[in-house]
Amino acid sequence: MPDTDRMLAALTVLLAWLAFSAVIAWRAWRRAQAQRRAAEGTGGPAEYLVVHASQTGFAEQLAARTAEALRSGGLAVRAARIDALTGSHLGNGNRVLFLASTAGEGDAPDDAAVFIRKVMANAADLSSLRYGLLALGDSSYANYCAFGRRLDAWLRERGATPLFPVVEVDDGDAAALRQWEAHLGHLAGRALAPAWRPPRHEAWRLAERRLLNPGSPGAPAFHIALTPPAALPDWQAGDIAEVMPRNAPHAVRAMLAVLDLDPALPVHAEDGTTLAEVLAARRLPEDVADVAGLPAQALVEALPKLPHRDYSIASLPADGTLQLLVREMRHPDGRLGLGSGWLTAHAAAGGTVDLRIRRNAGFHPPPDGRPMILIGNGTGLAGLRAHLKAREAAGHRRNWLIFGERTRAADYFHRDEVEAWVASGLLDRLDLAFSRDQAGRVYVQHLLASAGDTVRGWVGDGAAVYVCGSQAGMATAVHAALAAILDEDGLAALLEAGRYRRDVY
Known part of the structure; x- marks a missing residue:
């Protein structure tokens, strides 16, 4: 060749x-x-770990959308609750995106307790970690975004490097969420489909508004029932009704009269077509003089939208209506609160209430028939009532309700229903604390403390403890009572096991 x-x-x-x-x-x-993409669902290595610390489900919802947006940009992503996070997740050059809510007056969400105790308490070296942080809060509270800021400070102290400045979101502010989306696009190296869109609220009909406590020494409390515009959607015990309130019609008319503007003037806005309709959903100025002289369209653009209000759902879809327990709240000057005023006074009977149902996995029922201890006060009975209805439907009958209000005669909400549950055996035990019915005030935490041995017995049998009601006073005192009964480590273990859950406000 x-x-x-x-x-x-x-x-x-x-x-x-x-x-x-x-x-x-x-x-x-x-x-x-x-294999890398499969790792997103198996706990294997991932380019980004998206972590949420959520009290009412909003941070969890945003975390899911964040992960979805990054995946659409070709990135490998794994999502996790903050209580599943360990120190090893924060080392080894990982990139972590935190979405952290603040509960009440600056508290961390309940699902962050394990992370605070086991991870943040340690002096870990996080110099190889790069992170982003979305902090959710409400500026009407003094300690705005407190947990998010605390988390950011800790990460920096431990040597972690931020991928971008912290994004703080005031009561779901859309502009701040768009800023978060822009950062996600930068991480992916291209524009991404929006991770968050303003939630769609439907117009539900106010089917019933019934005063529950005539003659009470406390503020009026109402049973509210609403029906959807179409088929009744599905939800679970523990889920939340997110209501878009409206200003009192007389307040809108009074402001427009002072400004000498016609309520029927047409304007361009997504929440109405006339000036009066749009202003019903906008935050009215404290001083009308601040907006005097503005034409109608400029007035609309100058006023921010009203924030939503969250309420524990007190019913199940099988009841045929979405039910709430709402107490009138008043400002120091006597004005009704925004959400409670709309639901208890200003919304017309038979009229519409804009609402959506938000999933709140952190307060969903136990996955099995284990015993339940349900503790609450006031309108916190709403969330507990939904759980008892769910237990009844599932045939789980070992339940203990500890409930407190002011007087038995006026404030025993849904008394016939509760006593029927005792008679049927759904409630194995019922303890009631009516604080004003004796010389010395008695509250639910006192009943809990006096039944310490029984509480320990139920917990030893695997019971889950659910608390619903006011954070100030009740929930804080109940937490202290449980810590005294079970000791701090025992209560921490209960929380870590998902057997201590709270829906408090």
């Missing part, structure tokens, strides 16, 4: 081998990509 032919033959073999090697390398790369 001539030398030229030998060279051509060798070149042909070489090219074939290179082509074969390229195919093998390409297939290996595809397998690696598939």
Whole structure:
């Protein structure tokens, strides 16, 4: 064979081998990509870990959308609750995106307790960690975004490097959430589909508004029932009704009269077509002089939208209506609170209330028939009532309700129903604390403390403890009573096991 032919033959073999090697390398790369993407759901390595600390489900919802947006940009992502996070997740050059709510007056969400105790208490070296943080809060509270800020300070102290400045979100502010989306797009290296869109609230009909406590020494409390515009949606005990309130019609009319503007003037806005309709959903100025002289459209654009208000759902879909327990709240000057005023006074009977149901997995029922201790006060009975209805439907009958209000005569909400549950055996035990019915005030925490041995017995049998009601006073005192009964480590273990859950406000 001539030398030229030998060279051509060798070149042909070489090219074939290179082509074969390229195919093998390409297939290996595809397998690696598939394995990396599979790791998103298996706890394996991921480019980004999206972590949520949520009290009422909003941070969890945003975390799911954040993960989805990053995946759409081609990134490998794994999502986790903050109580599943360990120190090892924060090392090894990982990138973590935190979405952290603040509960009440600056408290961490309940699901962050384990992380605070086991991870933040340690002086870990996080110099290899890069992180982003979305802090959710409400500026009407003094300690705005307190847990998010605390988490950010701790991460920086431990040497972690922020991927971008902390994004603080005031009561679901859309502009701040768009800023978060822009940061996600930068991480992915391209514009992403929006991770968050303003939630869609439907117009539910106010079917019933009934005063529950005539003659009470406390503020009026109402049973509210609403029906949807179409088929009744599904929800679970523990879920939340997110209500978009409206200003009192007389307040809108009074302001427009002072400004000498016609309520029927047409304007451009997504929450109405006339000036009066739009202003019903906007935050009215404290001093009308601040907006005097503005034309109608400019007035609309100058006033922010009203924030939503959350309420524990007191019923199940099988009841045929979405039910709430709402107490009138008043400002120091006597004005009704925004959400309670709308639901208890200003919304017309038979009229509409804009509402959506928000999933709140942190207060969903136990996955089995274990015993339940349900503790609450006032309108906190709403969330407990839904759980008892769910227990009745599932045939789980070992339940203990500890409930407190002011007087038995006026404030025993849904008395016939509760006593029927005792008679049927759904409630194995019922303890009631009516604080004003004796000289010395008696509250639910006192009843709990006096039944310490029984509480320990139920917990030893695997009971879950659910608390619903006011954070100030009741929930704080109940937590202290449980810590005294079970000791701090015992209560921490209960929380860590998901057997101590709270829906407090």
